[in-house]
Every structure is written in structure tokens, then in C-alpha cells.
Amino acid sequence: MSTRHSRDRPRPRAVPAAAARGPAPLARPAAVLAAVLAWWLVCDVLARDNAVLGRMGPGPTAVAVWDLLQERSTAVNAAASLRRLLTGLALAAVAGVPLGLLLGSRRLLEHATAPIVAVLRTTSPLAWAPLAIVLLGVGDAPVAALVALAAIWPMTLTTAHAVRGLDPAALQVVRSLGASRVEVLGTVVVPALRPHVLAALRLALGIGWVVLVPAEMLGVDSGLGYAVLNARDQLDYPRLAATIVLIGATGFLLDRLLQPPTRTGGGR
Structure with missing residues (x-):
């Protein structure tokens, strides 16, 4: 009898050796090296006689x-860019999360406003730049506003999607125990939405960082976007390439800060 039961038991699935070992440790360094080699090939070999690309190779850029x-x-420029980025993200979170809660919990409102939301979220935030400068002047305010316009929709739509995915049984149990709306929000809704909001914030940060750089080319005298424009005006192409590298590296570090920690270990 016991032999029969032992035969009927599902056998544990074998884990492939590659999955057990995890990613190859040299995969990323090899990819980076390949990208640098491609960069060198384009700038120092194929376009070495070009007045612009010939001066933007890995060697001059590294210097x-x-x-x-x-x-x-x-x-100073990096601090100015980070200040504007964080201000825009804060504005997007303060407006986007409540709006997402409202749209996610009111199906009729979400259905009625869907065309308006679609038009607004597919309009480039930079298209609002002239109006932002007219209304807010020059400086940090219009740049932060453009970042907020870009970042608000990932926050709103992700929050709305997460609200629609809440477990109705959990909400019903809490309500049956006499919990108020504020208590339901604090005990069920907020804990369930937290990982989704953090994921939306990471996405919004990437979009906001992309919008920030061209926005800083409009009427400001600091920031990494301004540094790009300044290097171009001075025809300093190695400095232009170096500033682009710093912008990409900073964006990479910001994204890593919001990346959720990976779980390690073989426990359940």
C-alpha cells in the first residue's frame, strides 16, 4: 500500500543547472565591454573624420x-536636476495616487473619463512647455511641472489598476467588523497598494528623468540638461558626450535605488 502511494506522489521538478547557478557573473561586464567596443568602432574607426562623432569616442569622453x-x-547642476525631479515626482504622487484611488473605485467615472485620460497621457509633456513658462515663469517651477505632467499618469493608472485588483472578500470582512472607511483604507487598501505604488514610482522616475533633461534646456541656467546645451554651444563635443554619460549613469543609479530587493536563499 505504501509503495503504491509513494509511486503516486508527484516527483519534485528538477531545477535546470543554469537556473540553479543563477545568471552568469560575467554576462553584464561582457555586455558593457561590447557596448564600449561598438562605441569605439563607430566614433574612432567609422566616423573618425567626422567633426562631431570623431571627437566623441570613449577615450576623449573618459577624459x-x-x-x-x-x-x-x-x-551644482546635478543637485539642481535632482531637486526638480524630486519636486515633480512628489507633485505627481500627491495628485496621481488619490486620482487613481478615485478612478479605480468608481467604474462609471473611469469609463466616462477614459477618453480625456487617454488624450492627456499621450500628449507629450514638452508640448506644455510654452504654457508652463508663461504661467510659472522661468526657473525650477516650470521644469518640475513638466516632470509632474509626465509622471502623474504612471502613478494614476497603476494605482487604479491595483485598486480594481483588491480582494473583495478582504474588504467585506473588514467592513463587517464595523471598520470605518479610514480604517479600511489603512488596514487593507494601503498595504495592498504599497508595492504597486512603489513600482509606479520607479516607472514615473524613469519617465520624469527623460523629460527633465530637455525641459532644462528652456530658460534655466543650471541642471544637467543646461550643461548639455552649454557644451553644444561651446562646440565642446567630448564634454557633451561626457555629460550624456553622467546623465545616463545618474538615471541608472536612481532606478537602482527604487528597485525592489531580490530575495536570496532557498527557503520557502
């Missing part, structure tokens, strides 16, 4: 990056 890191203006 320019080192020079930039030693200049105080680089820290």
Missing part, C-alpha cells in the same frame, strides 16, 4: 568625464 567630476559646477 572629459574625469574633468567634469572634479568641477564644482557638475555637483
Whole structure:
């Protein structure tokens, strides 16, 4: 009898050796090296006689990056960009999360406003730049507003989707125990939405960082976007390439800060 039961038991699935070992440790360094080689091939071999690309190869760019890191203006520009980015993200979160809660919990309202939301979220935030400058002047305010316009829709739509996915049974149990709306929000809704909001914030950060750089080319005298424009006006193409590298590296680090920690270990 016991032999028969043992035969009927499902056998544990074998884990492939590659999955058990995890990603190859040299995969990312190899990909980075391949990208640098492609960069060198384009700038230093194929376009070496070009007045622009011929001066933007890995060698001159690396020297320019080192020079930039030693200049105080680089820290000032990075701080200005981060200040505007965080202000825009804060505005997007303050407006987008409540709007997502409202749309996700009111099907009729979401259905009625769907065309308006679609038009607004597919309009480039930079199209609002002239109006933002007219209404808010020049400086940090219009740049932060453009970042907020870009970041609000990931926050809103992700929150609305998460609200629609809430377990109705859990909400019903809490309500049957006499919980108020505020208590339902604090005990069920907020804990369930937290990972979704963090994921939306990571997505909004990437979109906001992309919008921030061109927005800083409009009427400001600091920021990494302004540094790109300034290097172009001075025809300093190695410095232009170095600034682009710093913008990408900063965006990468910001994204890593919001990336959820990976679980390790073989426990259940």
C-alpha cells in the first residue's frame, strides 16, 4: 500500500543547472565591454573624420568625464536636476495616487473619463512647455511641472489598476467588523497598494528623468540638461558626450535605488 502511494506522489521538478547557478557573473561586464567596443568602432574607426562623432569616442569622453567630476559646477547642476525631479515626482504622487484611488473605485467615472485620460497621457509633456513658462515663469517651477505632467499618469493608472485588483472578500470582512472607511483604507487598501505604488514610482522616475533633461534646456541656467546645451554651444563635443554619460549613469543609479530587493536563499 505504501509503495503504491509513494509511486503516486508527484516527483519534485528538477531545477535546470543554469537556473540553479543563477545568471552568469560575467554576462553584464561582457555586455558593457561590447557596448564600449561598438562605441569605439563607430566614433574612432567609422566616423573618425567626422567633426562631431570623431571627437566623441570613449577615450576623449573618459577624459572629459574625469574633468567634469572634479568641477564644482557638475555637483551644482546635478543637485539642481535632482531637486526638480524630486519636486515633480512628489507633485505627481500627491495628485496621481488619490486620482487613481478615485478612478479605480468608481467604474462609471473611469469609463466616462477614459477618453480625456487617454488624450492627456499621450500628449507629450514638452508640448506644455510654452504654457508652463508663461504661467510659472522661468526657473525650477516650470521644469518640475513638466516632470509632474509626465509622471502623474504612471502613478494614476497603476494605482487604479491595483485598486480594481483588491480582494473583495478582504474588504467585506473588514467592513463587517464595523471598520470605518479610514480604517479600511489603512488596514487593507494601503498595504495592498504599497508595492504597486512603489513600482509606479520607479516607472514615473524613469519617465520624469527623460523629460527633465530637455525641459532644462528652456530658460534655466543650471541642471544637467543646461550643461548639455552649454557644451553644444561651446562646440565642446567630448564634454557633451561626457555629460550624456553622467546623465545616463545618474538615471541608472536612481532606478537602482527604487528597485525592489531580490530575495536570496532557498527557503520557502
